[in-house]
Amino acid sequence: MFEWITQIDYEILVFIQEHLRFDWLTEPLVFISHLGNAGLFWIVLCLSLLISRRTRKMGVCGLLALLISALITNVALKNIVARIRPYEQFADLKLLLERQSDFSFPSGHSSSSFAAACALYWASDRRIRKITGIFIGLSAVIAWSRLYVAVHFPTDVICGVLIGILSGWLAYKLYGIYEKRKIKTADGKKCEGQRDE
Secondary structure, eight states, rough: HHHHHHHHHHHHHHHOOOOEEEEEEEHHHHHHHTGGGGGGHHHHHHHHHHHSSSTHHHHHHHHHHHHHHHHIIIIIIIIHHHHHHHHHHHHTTTOOSOOOOOOOOSOOOHHHHHHHHHHHHHHHHGGGGGHHHHHHHHHHHHHHHHHHHSSHHHHHHOOOHHHHHHHHHHHHHHHHHHHHHHHHHHHHHHHHHHOOO
16 A cells, blocks of 8 residues: 555656746745755744744744654654655656755655644734734745655655644644643732732
């Protein structure tokens, strides 16, 4: 069954290579693909959100989501599955950027991008939610770029996206639990203070 999935993945990549690659599009997509390297773009973005009190929740949720995503994707699944890159399996696939040093499944770029973007979206104030929605769009382009440059199979990217969404949701929920406990602790201290008086 795994060979059958790999064959379908390969045929999709060949279709992209033969019909959806354009000279004018290659350079921008290579640049966008590099935005996801080591999650640095998202880390810098989330760290900058920590500066303002209004966006601090977003920054914390985003960083937590990136951590969860990295643990699931880069630490666990990549090494467990150990799937080699598509260009290493199929010589006719033309790689458009440097060879990657880690395994293929799942896509770390897709996972980290969607983890951060979804966490930022869910943690954002309703007034700026449309702006944070742009980050989800950017995540989708980063995920697509990984197929365009032929460093991932489609199933790598799909699973990476799903892991990213899950990581973003977990981070948002964990922060919500932390906030509730913080409020309960503060209320408890207030009640103790009132009794002391």
